[in-house]
Every structure is written in structure tokens, then in C-alpha cells.
Amino acid sequence: MIGGPGPVMTIRGFGEDSDSTRQRVTPGTARRALPYARPYRWIIVVLLLLTSLGAVAQVASPLLLKTVIDEGIIPRDKGLVVWIALAVAGLALLEAILAFTETWLSGKISEGLVYDLRTQVFDHVQRQPIAFFTRTQTGSLVSRLNTDVVAAQQAVTTLLSQSVSSLLSLILVLGTMFYLSWQITLVALAALPLFLLPGRLVGRRLQGLMRESMQLNAEMGTLMHERFNVAGALLAKLYGRPDSEKRLFTDRAGRVRDIGVVTTVYSRMLLVSVTLLGALATAVVYGLGGVLVVDGSFQLGTLVALAVLLTRLFGPINQLSSMQASVMTALVSFDRLFEVLDLRPLIAQKPGAVALNGSRGAPEVEFDAVSFRYPRASEVSLASLQGYAAPAPERADDTLTLDGITFRAPAGTLTALVGPSGAGKTTITQLVPRLYDPVSGTVRIGGHDVRDLTFDCLRDTVGMVTQDAHLFHDTLRANLLYARPGAEERDLVEACRAAQIWDLIAALPDGLDTVVGDRGYRFSGGEKQRLAIARLLLKAPSIVVLDEATAHLDSESEAAIQRALKTALEGRTSLVIAHRLSTIRDADQILVVDAGRVVERGVHEELLEADGLYAELYRTQFTRQPARNGAVPTPGGPVYGDPNGAGLPPLEGMPPGGMMFPPMQGPPPMQGPPPGAPPMQGPPMQGPPPMQGPPMGPPPNGGPMPGGRPPQGSG
Numbered sequence: 001m002i003g004g005p006g007p008v009m010t011i012r013g014f015g016e017d018s019d020s021t022r023q024r025v026t027p028g029t030a031r032r033a034l035p036y037a038r039p040y041r042w043i044i045v046v047l048l049l050l051t052s053l054g055a056v057a058q059v060a061s062p063l064l065l066k067t068v069i070d071e072g073i074i075p076r077d078k079g080l081v082v083w084i085a086l087a088v089a090g091l092a093l094l095e096a097i098l099a100f101t102e103t104w105l106s107g108k109i110s111e112g113l114v115y116d117l118r119t120q121v122f123d124h125v126q127r128q129p130i131a132f133f134t135r136t137q138t139g140s141l142v143s144r145l146n147t148d149v150v151a152a153q154q155a156v157t158t159l160l161s162q163s164v165s166s167l168l169s170l171i172l173v174l175g176t177m178f179y180l181s182w183q184i185t186l187v188a189l190a191a192l193p194l195f196l197l198p199g200r201l202v203g204r205r206l207q208g209l210m211r212e213s214m215q216l217n218a219e220m221g222t223l224m225h226e227r228f229n230v231a232g233a234l235l236a237k238l239y240g241r242p243d244s245e246k247r248l249f250t251d252r253a254g255r256v257r258d259i260g261v262v263t264t265v266y267s268r269m270l271l272v273s274v275t276l277l278g279a280l281a282t283a284v285v286y287g288l289g290g291v292l293v294v295d296g297s298f299q300l301g302t303l304v305a306l307a308v309l310l311t312r313l314f315g316p317i318n319q320l321s322s323m324q325a326s327v328m329t330a331l332v333s334f335d336r337l338f339e340v341l342d343l344r345p346l347i348a349q350k351p352g353a354v355a356l357n358g359s360r361g362a363p364e365v366e367f368d369a370v371s372f373r374y375p376r377a378s379e380v381s382l383a384s385l386q387g388y389a390a391p392a393p394e395r396a397d398d399t400l401t402l403d404g405i406t407f408r409a410p411a412g413t414l415t416a417l418v419g420p421s422g423a424g425k426t427t428i429t430q431l432v433p434r435l436y437d438p439v440s441g442t443v444r445i446g447g448h449d450v451r452d453l454t455f456d457c458l459r460d461t462v463g464m465v466t467q468d469a470h471l472f473h474d475t476l477r478a479n480l481l482y483a484r485p486g487a488e489e490r491d492l493v494e495a496c497r498a499a500q501i502w503d504l505i506a507a508l509p510d511g512l513d514t515v516v517g518d519r520g521y522r523f524s525g526g527e528k529q530r531l532a533i534a535r536l537l538l539k540a541p542s543i544v545v546l547d548e549a550t551a552h553l554d555s556e557s558e559a560a561i562q563r564a565l566k567t568a569l570e571g572r573t574s575l576v577i578a579h580r581l582s583t584i585r586d587a588d589q590i591l592v593v594d595a596g597r598v599v600e601r602g603v604h605e606e607l608l609e610a611d612g613l614y615a616e617l618y619r620t621q622f623t624r625q626p627a628r629n630g631a632v633p634t635p636g637g638p639v640y641g642d643p644n645g646a647g648l649p650p651l652e653g654m655p656p657g658g659m660m661f662p663p664m665q666g667p668p669p670m671q672g673p674p675p676g677a678p679p680m681q682g683p684p685m686q687g688p689p690p691m692q693g694p695p696m697g698p699p700p701n702g703g704p705m706p707g708g709r710p711p712q713g714s715g
């Protein structure tokens with residue numbers, strides 16, 4: 001959610017959305033919640049026994065009080081007084097032991113429940129497809145795992161520790177009172193329905209308030225989450241204004257405060273009304289009982305015992321009536337958790353899914369008439385997790401993002417995807433590891449429909465490096481081991497070396513134990529991508545899906561990434577969203593994607609010759625700078641660095657192989673001097689600094705491009 005400049009933007013959050021907050025608890029929620037107590041049934045049985053024993057102890061002490069007054073103090077029997085005093089002390093000790101054991105047992109149950117619910121929800125959420133996460137607010141999701149889980153647990157604990165003991169206390173206290181004085185007990189019983197009324201009335205209101213409060217807390221959490229991660233903080237620093245940011249937060253925190261006040265008032269109202277009723281009933285007992293004692297039809301000890309019993313009668317009633325309210329509010333939390341648990345992952349592993357035979361080398365990737373549209377929010381997520389209430393019902397947009405994509409990427413070859421922005425290149429690559437499923441057509445790996453393969457197999461087979469490679473806020477080592485937990489130190493070093501990042505890591509004081517900042521913000525874009533390549537190399541997948549960085553990199557990083565990629569793609573079936581000249585030149589096939597379709601396909605020269613979209617893209621994307629003297633690379637003409645064009649001079653204005661940028665004004669920089677030329681002193685004039693790494697110019701012998709793709713089978 002974004003706070004606009006100036007006055008706080010009106011945000012249609014869930015606080016104002018009646019549907020999501022006033023919604024009643026789904027019928028059957030309580031029945032569904034009960035099985036969560038099943039694993040603890042034996043502890044629950046012991047707990048119930050102990051609480052029942054506690055209830056008996058509660059009734060025993062007023063009876064001892066009556067005995068000590070009527071049979072010990074008034075008849076002056078010192079021996080009996082001492083014995084009863086000892087019994088009271090023993091009873092107090094027993095109650096203390098019971099209370100301690102009950103707390104321990106109920107703690108075991110409640111924390112166990114929190115653990116069970118959290119792990120279940122976490123596991124369920126992590127199985128959701130990527131579309132779920134693109135639609136969901138992280139803060140709201142985290143709130144479900146924190147606040148709702150705890151609220152749900154509190155209800156179960158309250159129910160367990162209070163329900164049986166309160167009910168038993170009520171019965172025992174009433175029975176004892178009846179035995180002592182049926183008249184006074186009848187008066188107390190007459191007041192009983194009054195005690196249940198506030199719980200019933202306030203409980204409903206509390207339920208609504210609870211749901212709203214949870215949602216407002218989640219909104220506040222989301223805001224903090226969004227603003228305090230590095231990307232959000234950066235955006236806020238660059239575009240946000242501290243005052244409007246503060247106002248936005250103050251607004252949300254204010255709503256949390258307001259609802260907190262109302263909730264407290266309602267909860268307190270419940271307690272106060274029950275206490276008031278209790279006090280009124282006690283007054284009746286004092287009045288009625290006192291008159292009976294004065295009349296001599298009642299003993300003093302009995303009146304004292306009745307007064308004490310009465311306080312123990314209202315305690316359980318109070319608990320029972322507030323329990324009703326707390327269970328009702330807690331059902332809201334269970335309901336909100338079940339809502340998440342009921343969300344069936346749109347992409348799931350098929351029963352009987354198979355794994356590929358890993359020993360057969362890199363498999364082929366095939367798209368067969370694949371069409372795709374991004375799932376609608378309602379298909380993958382929950383309105384209450386998306387943070388905004390949709391202003392209107394979601395538009396049914398059935399426009400296809402991909403329309404009938406068909407191609408084969410033969411085993412061990414490089415397929416480059418090029419096309420205008422928004423054409424669908426990333427979408428195509430996301431169908432290979434099943435981040436999404438097509439709406440029609442089939443994506444195959446090694447001849448198998450990807451929907452028939454196990455998730456483990458897909459994870460092992462397909463490695464993906466995105467432009468903005470994510471790193472966890474942990475050590476470099478932990479980030480690398482995430483791809484292959486069992487990797488040894490030398491494997492890590494080797495992968496880092498191959499990814500051209502080892503020198504940098506070795507130079508850090510803590511080496512591999514350096515902690516990466518939030519989302520890898522400690523490293524530059526180029527460094528992060530090389531770390532991601534190292535992670536990919538550790539995983540050693542047989543299919544590589546790569547989105548080349550579009551960012552301008554200095555020539556050194558560019559060359560380093562290129563070398564890293566050379567290793568990463570070697571001997572693997574690769575699908576690369578190409579932004580580099582060297583990639584499209586070295587590609588075994590280029591697919592030109594436009595508006596969700598493959599509009600051209602072939603190799604570089606063929607496509608240039610066809611003078612279609614590719615030739616246009618080539619001129620605009622790959623050779624941005626107008627050439628010297630206004631010349632542009634000639635479609636179909638000789639290509640600098642082309643193995644077949646050995647010895648041909650570079651096209652004017654075109655950077656040497658592997659370099660998309662920068663534009664050249666002078667002769668192409670070379671790492672080494674051209675054959676026969678005197679060694680170059682200093683950087684070349686007017687051009688970018690000389691490249692480190694593989695020479696960027698055409699090889700003198702007309703062989704394959706250095707830094708480019710090795711000949712088939714070399715890996």
C-alpha cells in the first residue's frame with residue numbers, strides 16, 4: 001500500500017470494508033477446531049482431573065470455615081480448631097500444587113497447539129503457487145501466523161482449563177449451598193440467568209470487533225513490513241515524505257488504538273456487569289442470612305460459609321459467561337486460519353508424479369501450443385490477504401498473455417528469447433519450472449509433461465537466475481548452501497570461482513561468513529547476479545532459465561558475468577531472455593516473442609536477413625547508439641565476431657561481442673594488442689576501458705567467440 005504525497009491518501013482498507021470484518025464465523029468452525037486438541041487428549045484428561053480436584057478443594061475450605069466457627073470457636077474446642085487450621089493449610093498446599101501442575105500442563109497444550117497450527121499454516125502457505133504471493137500482502141500473512149494463531153490457542157486453553165472446572169465448581173458450590181440453606185440457594189439460582197445475559201449480548205459484538213481488530217493490526221503490520229525492508233525504505237527515502245509517511249502510519253495505528261479501546265470497554269463491561277450482579281446477590285444473602293441468624297434459625301458459621309461459597313459461585317459463572325465471549329472471538333481466529341488452510345494450491349503435484357532419469361544428461365524442453373493467462377486474484381488468493389477491498393467485482397479479463405507458443409529447445413542447446421517489453425518472455429520461462437501452469441497446451445521436459453513430474457524433480461532439473469537475484473539476510477555461505485545443503489567448502493569455493501565472484505568474497509574480512517544485507521543489498525547488481533550464478537552452479541541443474549541483467553554494468557563486471565555464464569550454460573539446455581549481443585549470436589535458436597506469440601524464429605543471421613521485428617529490435621535494443629556517420633548495422637550483413645565472418649572489420653557503432661553497451665566511438669577495446677601491434681599503453685582513447693577476461697574482439701583464427709558458447713559437446 002502506498003501513501004501518497006500531501007494529505008494521507010484515502011485507502012479503502014479492510015477497516016472500512018464491511019464484508020470482510022463483519023462477516024460471521026463460518027458454521028462448523030468449532031467442530032473443525034476440536035481435532036486440534038486430539039494429540040493432547042491424555043494431557044487434557046489429566047488436566048481435567050486436576051481441575052476437578054481443584055474445584056472440590058474450593059468447596060472444602062468454606063465447609064472447614066463453617067466447622068471451625070460452629071464447632072470449634074463457638075464451643076471453645078481448641079483441639080478441633082488446631083486440626084481444622086492444619087487441614088486448611090494442607091488444602092492450601094494442595095491447591096498450590098494443583099495450580100502449578102495445571103499451569104504446566106495447559107502451557108504444554110497451548111504452546112503445542114500454537115506450534116501445530118503455525119507449522120501447518122506455514123507449510124500450507126509455502127505450497128501455494130507464486131501467483132498467491134504476487135497477490136498477497138506479506139504483512140497480512142505474517143499476522144495470520146502470529147496474532148490469529150495465538151488468539152486461537154488462547155481460546156482452546158481457556159476452554160480446557162476453565163470449562164470443566166467452572167462447571168464442576170458451579171455444581172459443587174450450588175449443591176453445598178443447597179445443603180446449607182435451600183432458601184438462600186434458590187435466591188442465588190433465580191439470579192443465575194441474569195449472569196448469562198451479558199456474555200451473550202457482548203460476545204457477539206466482541207466477535208465482530210475481534211475480526212476488525214485483527215484486520216487492522218494486519219494492515220498496520222503490513223505497512224511496517226513494506227516500509228522497513230530495504231526496497232521499501234529506499235523508495236520511501238526517494239519519493240516518500242516523512243510527514244505523510246508518519247500520517248499514514250498514525251492513521252493506521254489510530255484505528256488500532258480506537259478499536260482496542262472499544263474492545264477493552266466491551267470486555268470490561270462484561271466483567272463489571274457480572275461483578276455487579278454478584279455483589280447484589282451477596283447483599284441479598286447478607287440481608288436474608290443475617291436476619292435468619294438473628295432469628296436463631298441459622299448458625300453464624302453457616303452464614304459465613306454461604307458468603308464465601310457465594311463468591312466461589314460467581315467466579316465460575318463469570319468464567320463461564322466470559323468464556324462464551326472468548327470462545328466466540330477465538331472462533332474468528334480459527335475461521336481466519338481455516339480460510340488460509342482451505343485455499344487449495346492452484347498448482348499441486350499430481351498423485352503418481354514421476355521423476356526424470358537424471359543419468360540421461362540435459363533433457364529437451366518443448367512447448368506445444370501453450371496458451372496462458374495469469375490467474376485472477378480470486379483464483380489464487382483471499383480478499384482479506386490482499387489488503388485492499390476491490391472497489392468493484394474483479395473484471396473477468398480472459399486476454400491471453402501467451403497464445404499458442406510452440407517450440408523445441410533441443411537438449412544441451414541455447415535458446416534465446418527476445419522481444420519488446422511485456423511481450424511475454426518472462427512468462428514463457430516461468431512455465432518451465434511450473435511456477436504457473438498453462439491454460440492449454442503442454443510444456444514438456446525430456447518428453448514428459450511438466451505436470452507429470454514431481455516437484456522435487458522439477459526443482460533439481462530446472463535452475464533459474466532472475467535479473468534481481470534474491471539473497472536471504474544471512475551469511476553468503478548459508479545463501480549458497482540453500483541450493484545444495486550438503487555441499488562442502490571446496491564445492492562452494494569452486495562454484496564461486498566459476499561464477500567469477502570468489503575474488504570478491506575472499507577479499508571480504510569474513511569471507512563466506514559475511515552477512516548479506518536484507519535482500520542482498522550489500523552487493524551490487526552484478527555481484528548479486530554472480531552470486532546467484534554460483535548458487536545455480538552448486539545446484540547443477542540440467543536446464544538453466546536465465547534472465548540476463550539489463551542493467552548497465554561496467555566492462556569488468558560484464559566480462560565477469562559473461563565468463564560466469566559460460567560455465568553456467570555449458571552442456572545444459574538453456575532458455576535465456578537475452579539482453580546481450582554475445583548471447584543472441586551464440587544462441588542455437590532465437591525466438592522472437594511479440595504480444596504473447598512467437599513471431600519469428602531462427603539464428604541471428606537468418607533473422608537479420610528476414611528484416612522483421614528481430615532486425616528492428618537488433619537495431620534498437622542491441623545496438624542502441626546510432627553508428628558513426630549515421631550508419632546502422634546492416635541486417636543480414638557481416639557480423640562482427642561471427643565465426644563465419646572471420647577477419648571482417650567490426651560494424652561501425654556495434655560493440656564487440658558480449659557487449660550490449662556502451663557505444664563505441666573509437667576502435668573496439670581489446671584486452672590484448674591486436675596481433676603484431678605494439679603493446680597498448682593505458683586505456684584506449686574515447687572508448688570504454690579495456691576488458692578484462694576473454695578478449696572481446698573476433699578471434700584471429702575465426703574460431704568461436706571467446707566468452708561465447710562453446711561448441712556442442714565440449715562440456
Ligand SMILES: Nc1ncnc2c1ncn2[C@@H]1O[C@H](COP(=O)(O)OP(=O)(O)OP(=O)(O)O)[C@@H](O)[C@H]1O
Pocket residue numbers: 134374401419420421422423424425426427428
Ligand atoms: N503476475 C502477473 N499477473 C498478471 N499479469 C502479469 C503478471 N506478470 C506479468 N504480467 C503481464 O504479462 C505480460 C507479459 O509479461 P512478461 O513479464 O512475461 O513480459 P516480458 O516480455 O518478460 O517483459 P520485460 O522484457 O519487460 O521483462 C505483461 O503484459 C505483464 O503486464
